[in-house]
Amino acid sequence: MAGAIAYVSRDTDGVAWRKVLEAGLGPIDYRTLAGGLGNTDEIEIALAWKPKPGLLASFRNMRMIVSLGMGVDHLLADDRLPEGVPITRIMDDGLVGQMSEYAIYWALRHHRDIDRYEASQRARTWKPEEFVDTIHRRIGVMGLGTIGQDTARKFAMLGFPTAGWSRTAKEIAGIETFHGADGFREFLARTDILVDVLPLTRDTKGLLDGKAFSALPRGAYFINMARGGHVVDVDLLAALDSEHLGGAALDVFNTEPLPPDHPYWTHPRVHVTPHVAGATNPRTASPGVIENIKRLRAGQPLINTVDPKTGY
CATH class of the missing domain: 3.40.50.720 (NAD(P)-binding Rossmann-like Domain)
Known part of the structure; x- marks a missing residue:
């Protein structure tokens, strides 16, 4: 059985992301900070934007981190980021x-x-x-x-x-x-x-x-x-x-x-201006995320991966 997908962002409630992911993947176990993450050992994928430092490390069985922005410095700033978990970014x-x-x-x-x-x-x-x-x-x-x-x-x-x-x-x-x-x-x-x-x-x-x-x-x-x-x-x-x-x-x-x-x-x-030059649009950003979720679960190579050494 596929693991849970956790929406880890304090900026929005994640409803828009749930809709586009379900449209592309079918029924999913989708959890949010606002609604409660439940048993975090069941979380397989984290959709993250500026998560609290150390939070992602508490997801012991996580297999992929998705940055909800094209930049990933907000993730790499966490010195407790779990090792060996691939980080991908959206291409929107x-x-x-x-x-x-x-x-x-x-x-x-x-x-x-x-x-x-x-x-x-x-x-x-x-x-x-x-x-x-x-x-x-x-x-x-x-x-x-x-x-x-x-x-x-x-x-x-x-x-x-x-x-x-x-x-x-x-x-x-x-x-x-x-x-x-x-x-x-x-x-x-x-x-x-x-x-x-x-x-x-x-x-x-x-x-x-x-x-x-x-x-x-x-x-x-x-x-x-x-x-x-x-x-x-x-x-x-x-x-x-x-x-x-x-x-x-x-x-x-x-x-x-x-x-x-x-x-x-x-x-x-x-x-x-208040950091509004570009805002992630779930409709246009989701195809690559959906593709990566399918690839992860099929054991195939991921796309849009990030090299932590270079920061992009």
Whole structure:
């Protein structure tokens, strides 16, 4: 008999996930934090989003952990994560589309000087701004996984000179690519709008510091829809205050929710959104999860597995 599937998230009640899993698998033993997990020795699969540290280790017969986000740093931060249990992540076309929409919106808002036009409207001033040709506004995407590649391709389709940076070398048609520590500064130097979609790992934590921001051209714009842990906040604020950076759109932060007294809330060149650039949609994310559950129970290799050493 198949084991139980546990929905381990405090953000929602898990009803939507139950519906899509039952549609693809038939009747299942489905348990949630809200409804009670019962005998945890019966749990075979955990659908997890930011579980309490140590909770997953208490599921003694668990055979697979599914991250309910495309990032898995929320799981790998648990130093009591059970060894030998494969971790998989969702591949959600709906979420990917949302993320690229977020980046394109804020990039175009900056590119077309909408903040200045809003200020002119409030002042009832008719003031056309100097136009910058799209071919002179260079986009740089940090992270060339599924989300990064989709975002870069869409910017390129809009006519922006687009480049990407990743840990290892990648080739993407129509996108200039850089990689590794040697290519990082060169990548930043050619980037007018920087979009961060990197995973959070030991190597990327604090990567965007004063040196990185100073490598960007003066007036550059920063969009962070990846993880707040990439950013050294005091250095970003200093770059904004000195006007080396023209502005920033921030969706993720070192501390979430963002504390009410944080300078980002009131900074004149910062836009804050509450970690909403991309939300997991059970309808579009479930096919891969269902496939993995079938594979697990049939003894077949899993897809979308995570390497804990690299963090993705």
